[in-house]
Structures are given as C-alpha cells and as structure tokens.
Amino acid sequence: MSKTALTGVRVFDGARLTESTTVVIDGAVIGSDATDAEIVDGTGATLLPGLFDAHVHLLTPDDLRALAAHGVTTARHGVLAPRARRLLPRAGAGHPQRGPAGHRAGR
Structure with missing residues (x-):
C-alpha cells in the first residue's frame, strides 16, 4: 500500500479546527512522516473524522x-x-x- 501526504490541510478533531498542517496516510496508519510519500496538495481543504x-x-x-x-x-x-x-x-x-x-x- 502506498504512502500519501496531504499538505496544507486543516483537521477538525471534533472540538476545534487546527492550523494548516500535513497529514500522512500510510496504509491503515495516520501520522506525520512524509518520507517517500506521494504529495497531494490539500490547501484549503478540511479533514473530518468519520x-x-x-x-x-x-x-x-x-x-x-x-x-x-x-x-x-x-x-x-x-x-x-x-x-x-x-x-x-x-x-x-x-x-x-x-x-x-x-x-x-x-x-
């Protein structure tokens, strides 16, 4: 499975919206190490929990x-x-x- 880094996104954690950040999806793991990840520009996008x-x-x-x-x-x-x-x-x-x-x- 490939590793994807979403850059420039804000994350809603259920209580507040973060500042612009990078979120890395590596299989079933969400983290912050973007080494060797495919970069996706998410500037202006917001990630929501399920x-x-x-x-x-x-x-x-x-x-x-x-x-x-x-x-x-x-x-x-x-x-x-x-x-x-x-x-x-x-x-x-x-x-x-x-x-x-x-x-x-x-x-």
Whole structure:
C-alpha cells in the first residue's frame, strides 16, 4: 500500500479546527512522516473524522455502502426489523454496547 501526504490541510478533531498542517496516510496508519510519500496538495481543504448517523433504517448492504460513500462510518439503526437482524451481523456491525447509564444501544 502506498504512502500519501496531504499538505496544507486543516483537521477538525471534533472540538476545534487546527492550523494548516500535513497529514500522512500510510496504509491503515495516520501520522506525520512524509518520507517517500506521494504529495497531494490539500490547501484549503478540511479533514473530518468519520461521521455518525444516529437514526438510520438499514434494509440492504447497499444502505451501508451508501452511508460509507458519504463519510458515515458509524450508524445506529432505529428499528431492528427481522430482515435487518440478518443483515447487520454479516456487515460487521458488532454487538450492542451498554452506555454509562446502563442502557443498551442497538437491539
């Protein structure tokens, strides 16, 4: 896998926007060592973390692909219909987790 350096970008970290910087993507690792990287001028661009959609209705694997194509990396399915129950485990959605108040997210 190749190494790519995005130069001149600002990064939104969920709380604030950084000054212009270089972000290096090396396979699955994000860092700052641009040695031997392909340089991409990102001047004026802003990098965002994956977006979260807290209310979706998933019916097919295409729904998951559409969300990912628009930057949504996490989604909470609103109603877990029988058809969706069969879909989500194959899609790698994981298991429901308990929140700090002890309530279950998901099913």
